[in-house]
Amino acid sequence: MPNGERGMMDEKTIWAALADVVDPEIPVVSLVEMGIVREVLVGETAVTVTITPTFSGCPALHVMKQDIITRLQALGCPTVIVETTLHPPWSSDWISNEGRRKLKAFGLAPPQRHGGNVVVTFFDPVPCPYCDSLNTTVKNEFGPTLCRAIHYCNDCQQPFEQFKPL
Amino acid sequence: MNILTLQPYLLALADDQMILSHRNSEWIGHAPILEEDIALANMAQDELGHATLFYNLYCALTGDDPDALVFLREADAFRHVQMVEYPCGDWAFTMLRQYLFDAAEMTLLARLTESAYTPLAETAVKMRNEELYHYRHTSAWLKRLGLGTEESHRRTQTALDTLWPLAQQLFVPLPGEEELVQAGVIPSSAQWKAAWLDVVRPFLTTCSLTIPADDTPPATNRAAHSEHLAPLLADLQKVARLEPNAEW
Structure with missing residues (x-):
């Protein structure tokens, strides 16, 4: 050029x-x-x-x-x-809708939106990215990377990861 | 107020996180179950991230290189509390130490988000939500251990008898505190300690644990360390010291 x-x-x-x-x-x-x-x-x-x-x-x-x-x-x-930059601090709420769709297709449950108070998500069931069931269990609040948690779907019997809300 | 007064405070925060991170990383491959191995590795990595942010703030004031501070500094120049350099011990000791530290970090970060020194306030805001995950994890473990079996309770109480006085060193004021508190840069140690006690005292009681009467910190000067630091640094600094000028 x-x-x-x-x-x-x-x-x-x-x-x-x-x-x-x-x-x-x-x-x-x-x-x-x-x-x-x-x-x-x-x-x-x-x-x-x-x-x-x-x-x-x-x-x-x-x-x-x-x-x-x-x-x-x-x-x-x-x-x-x-x-x-650290300010404002990154929030998982900033992941775009298209980004969320791609995470889900990748088998990673997208983080729940929390509007700044991450604690509200601690009480939410996490939908299975494969079958959308809410009949899921947390296996580990920590995962293979800092941003992931490990869950299990009791319906389709599939372990899956979630992008953690932050 | 001269912001350089903040140096000892930032170094203390950074070293606490760094050394605790290293200790927790020693559990990798040794934790009782795979999930906990992963959880501890995550927490160690989070604390390492927090240490990096605090070292960056410190080095912005001093011009030091964070890597050199961690990998080439002598033992007596580290400014962490003795609590974090103690060996991992058993599972109860590891979880209780992490719990007491998480509660301290959480209560401190909540106050530092209001710091008049903007870089410190922004750093605290960044870390705060991450810390919530630690606190939730370690407090759940404390309940299981304290209210579990006779053996788990006994081990956790033994750990508390050792850790309670050690933890008090976190709240020993550092040089320059009065000036920094007046300028709204940091909370007073007394205020921080009161907030910490409000969290941990009732919680430990619900875990059926008895708070020891002895709350004398092991030292009032952070330059004083136990015999456990030298072997820790020998391990942490081994590779870097083999070839200090190596480029990574």
Whole structure:
């Protein structure tokens, strides 16, 4: 791409490209659908993308940063800066409807919406992502990654994971 | 107030989380059932994440490198409480230590969300919901252990007799506290301790446990450590010290 065109990259194009960058731990949803990408700023010499971690100990953050840089450099952005913010804290309520649909299709029950008070979800049954039954049991409040819990469906007799509300 | 006054406080918070995380990680592959192995690994990873956030706040003030602080610092420069460096002991000791710590963290974070120092307030808000999952898990275990069998009760009471005085060290004021409290940056240790007692005292009683009379902290200076720290650091720092200039 000629140098002159690089400055014309608009935010919309960047957001569209970021829709290709998937969550390294759940490779069916994008970082945009997860609500992890918070802001895109196109400057004269660099593109700055601000992301926010889901769980604060999430080890995937470094991979996400590198994947964003790789994707935007492929698009033609010479300098990509990825910044991290903690505020406002990421909420699982930010996962888009499309993201929720993809999580479910992947076999991960989407997190219940809680409007900021995560405790309200502690008393909810979690629907089975395979058969939608509410006849399910928590097996472990912790799972193979920080953001997952393990459940069991008593109807279709299938163990499944849930993306934890946060 | 000079914000550099906050340094010892941030280092203490970070080191508490780091060392407890390391201790909990020692259970990986050894927990009584697979689910608990996974749960402890998760909690250890959460505390490691919290340690990272507190080290980042500390290093923003001092210019230090968080990795060097953890992997190359000498034992007497660590500022965690002795409670977190004690070996894991049995299941009752591990769960009770985590419970007492979770209750302390939860009550502290609730107050730090109001901190006049915005980076600290934002960090506290970020951690708070994660901590709820820990508290729910460890308090459920305390009930099972305290109200379970004669043996589980005896072991948990023994653990409480050891941990109760150790836990009091969390609430020993650090240098600069008065100034920081006046500026609205942190809550006073007395206020924090009162909030913690309001949570843990009635709860431990419902678990049929007796709160020990002895509440003398093991030390009033966080530079003082038990004999358990050196072997812990030998393990934690072993690889990094083999090649301090290695690039990862």
